[in-house]
Amino acid sequence: MIEGAKWRRWVYFYIPLSVFIFWLLFPFYWMLVTSVRPDRELYRPWMAPNYTPFWTAHPTLEHVTDLLTQTLFIRWMLNTLFIASVSTVISLFCGLLAGYALSRLKFPFAGSLGTGIFITYLVPQTLLFIPLADIIRNFRLGDTPWALILTYPTFLIPFCTWLLMGYFKAIPRELEECARIDGATRWKAMVYIVFPIAVPGILSAGIFAFTLSWNEFIYALVFLSSAEEKTVSVGVTSELVRGDVFYWGQLMAGALLGSVPVAFIYSFFVEYYVAGLTGSVKG
Amino acid sequence: MARVVIRNLNKMFNEAHAVKDVNLEIHDREFVVLVGPSGCGKTTTLRMVAGLESITSGEILIGETVVNELPPMDRDIAMVFQNYALYPHMSVYDNMAFGLKMRKFARPEIDRRVREAADILGIEDYLARKPRQLSGGQRQRVALGRAIVRHPQVFLFDEPLSNLDAMLRVQMRVEIKKIHDRLGTTAVYVTHDQVEAMTLGDRVVVMKDGIVQQVGDPLELYNAPANRFVAGFIGSPAMNFAKVGVAEEGGTICAVGDGMRLELPPRIAERLRAHVGDEVTLGIRPEDLYLASGDGADGLSFAAVVEVVERLGSQILLDVKVGSGAMVAAVEPTVQAKVREHLRLRLNAERLHFFDGRSEIAI
Numbered sequence: 001m002i003e004g005a006k007w008r009r010w011v012y013f014y015i016p017l018s019v020f021i022f023w024l025l026f027p028f029y030w031m032l033v034t035s036v037r038p039d040r041e042l043y044r045p046w047m048a049p050n051y052t053p054f055w056t057a058h059p060t061l062e063h064v065t066d067l068l069t070q071t072l073f074i075r076w077m078l079n080t081l082f083i084a085s086v087s088t089v090i091s092l093f094c095g096l097l098a099g100y101a102l103s104r105l106k107f108p109f110a111g112s113l114g115t116g117i118f119i120t121y122l123v124p125q126t127l128l129f130i131p132l133a134d135i136i137r138n139f140r141l142g143d144t145p146w147a148l149i150l151t152y153p154t155f156l157i158p159f160c161t162w163l164l165m166g167y168f169k170a171i172p173r174e175l176e177e178c179a180r181i182d183g184a185t186r187w188k189a190m191v192y193i194v195f196p197i198a199v200p201g202i203l204s205a206g207i208f209a210f211t212l213s214w215n216e217f218i219y220a221l222v223f224l225s226s227a228e229e230k231t232v233s234v235g236v237t238s239e240l241v242r243g244d245v246f247y248w249g250q251l252m253a254g255a256l257l258g259s260v261p262v263a264f265i266y267s268f269f270v271e272y273y274v275a276g277l278t279g280s281v282k283g
Numbered sequence: 284m285a286r287v288v289i290r291n292l293n294k295m296f297n298e299a300h301a302v303k304d305v306n307l308e309i310h311d312r313e314f315v316v317l318v319g320p321s322g323c324g325k326t327t328t329l330r331m332v333a334g335l336e337s338i339t340s341g342e343i344l345i346g347e348t349v350v351n352e353l354p355p356m357d358r359d360i361a362m363v364f365q366n367y368a369l370y371p372h373m374s375v376y377d378n379m380a381f382g383l384k385m386r387k388f389a390r391p392e393i394d395r396r397v398r399e400a401a402d403i404l405g406i407e408d409y410l411a412r413k414p415r416q417l418s419g420g421q422r423q424r425v426a427l428g429r430a431i432v433r434h435p436q437v438f439l440f441d442e443p444l445s446n447l448d449a450m451l452r453v454q455m456r457v458e459i460k461k462i463h464d465r466l467g468t469t470a471v472y473v474t475h476d477q478v479e480a481m482t483l484g485d486r487v488v489v490m491k492d493g494i495v496q497q498v499g500d501p502l503e504l505y506n507a508p509a510n511r512f513v514a515g516f517i518g519s520p521a522m523n524f525a526k527v528g529v530a531e532e533g534g535t536i537c538a539v540g541d542g543m544r545l546e547l548p549p550r551i552a553e554r555l556r557a558h559v560g561d562e563v564t565l566g567i568r569p570e571d572l573y574l575a576s577g578d579g580a581d582g583l584s585f586a587a588v589v590e591v592v593e594r595l596g597s598q599i600l601l602d603v604k605v606g607s608g609a610m611v612a613a614v615e616p617t618v619q620a621k622v623r624e625h626l627r628l629r630l631n632a633e634r635l636h637f638f639d640g641r642s643e644i645a646i
Contacts, residue, residue, distance in 0.1 A: 179385075
């Protein structure tokens with residue numbers, strides 16, 4: 001907290017914070033307003049006398065009902081949920097084991113292996129999708145959820161591994177040694193001692209991985225073609241923009257509903273997640 | 284209960300030779316303390332006994348079994364760590380029960396043992412708490428409790444008291460001693476604190492640079508140190524050292540150093556006869572120095588100038604200058620000494636130590 005006179009607190013704290021929050025939340029507000037605005041207000045020219053860009057006089061749920069009944073939006077949500085969950089579980093599992101091994105076990109080339117994993121994370125997806133598309137075609141997985149479930153871990157596993165590696169390193173080695181003297185095998189010491197202590201780290205890795213796959217765009221765009229296989233991010237943008245016609249109301253409703261699950265998960269685990277990122281292990 | 288035998292134990296960390304040819308036999312029910320400055324290999328030795336560190340060469344036996352290749356869980360030992368190493372996500376009860384659960388003890392037996400250990404250590408009231416809700420002393424008790432419940436063959440302690448404040452350290456030291464007397468379990472205790480080593484150990488092993496310097500009961504180390512290092516390490520305040528030349532003058536063996544000339548009585552002189560003409564190190568403990576009355580014609584006193592007077596209550600420590608060197612004398616609390624005062628100190632010839640100038644081995 002900022003010490004000193006009241007005005008200092010306003011100038012250095014409240015005002016910058018308010019500007020920041022406004023900046024951050026305005027797009028969401030815009031999304032909300034647009035999604036409940038009737039079409040006749042949406043397409044009203046800006047010089048019209050009753051033009052009200054920042055609020056609406058006649059809110060309607062028509063875009064939302066349209067989105068849910070006239071489009072495959074629910075299907076897309078389910079697709080995304082399935083793909084994001086499965087790829088998160090796979091990545092988290094691999095990341096846990098890899099992160100533990102790289103931070104705790106001594107084996108030849110452990111250091112360079114860790115760096116190697118990190119470098120794969122740095123290869124841009126916009127390049128990687130070309131060879132991956134070839135692989136997906138060879139395995140005849142195109143236009144199935146498995147195309148994404150198997151490609152998302154290419155960036156999720158390095159991410160989880162690195163986040164968890166840092167977290168495991170912060171857990172005192174003695175805890176595990178003590179468990180092993182107490183009668184646990186290395187595996188049991190890992191499962192009963194290290195993982196429970198690393199829960200904040202594991203949760204934040206999971207949340208991040210889930211968000212990354214939920215929001216992923218380019219692989220989903222390239223590997224999926226039929227409308228009913230699409231994920232939210234691709235479905236909304238490709239099916240609700242027809243030619244040069246933008247269905248703004250539905251687009252915004254789709255964007256809003258599409259971000260709800262992620263926002264929900266974040267708010268639910270926020271405490272763990274902050275602890276996970278700041279890496280605090282209390283002994 | 285079991286004995287622990289260490290034979291020709293060596294440990295290399297890449298190029299660094301951390302433990303060199305350690306041989307040690309720890310008897311059943313004995314309390315042995317490994318002591319030495321940091322980096323002397325004492326903790327590494329303990330960790331090799333625990334199975335947390337691989338053995339480069341040599342052999343460790345617990346009971347009659349060679350345990351070189353046994354994983355820690357199969358060695359039937361319990362270890363107390365310096366930073367307690369309590370499992371932060373478990374209650375005190377679960378912390379103590381963990382080892383028993385891992386070994387598939389029946390629930391009533393686990394409960395009985397945990398409560399018994401909690402009773403011994405006086406932590407019954409905290410059983411439901413998490414480690415972070417405990418003070419340092421309480422945490423250390425839980426760590427002890429976790430070792431006790433297992434009824435292991437050997438207790439291993441790795442500097443368990445170094446994270447506690449001075450008062451608590453003394454209190455826990457007594458408690459560890461009591462617990463050992465009560466349970467009689469063989470114990471190996473590592474510390475860098477020579478007071479802890481002297482008070483706790485049935486026998487004390489002094490180590491330096493990976494080599495065992497001396498093994499003996501505390502008084503043996505104190506009264507007859509094997510070399511200059513042990514002499515300086517054991518005892519507080521530390522032993523005074525002075526370089527002296529050994530000379531024979533008219534049948535009397537003399538030790539001549541900077542600011543002192545001692546005529547040694549025949550019994551002491553015998554030990555030095557072979558070193559006439561050599562330079563040796565003289566060692567005298569602060570408590571073996573007295574204020575001399577008279578002019579020092581007995582040949583066992585020397586002039587000194589007081590530099591600092593430290594009043595400890597039970598005794599007074601005089602930091603004095605002798606020639607160009609410094610010494611500490613522990614004198615009676617009734618002594619009136621002032622800074623810069625010139626006085627004469629007399630030493631107890633029976634309690635003089637001499638160390639070879641080059642090898643530093645006791646003469």
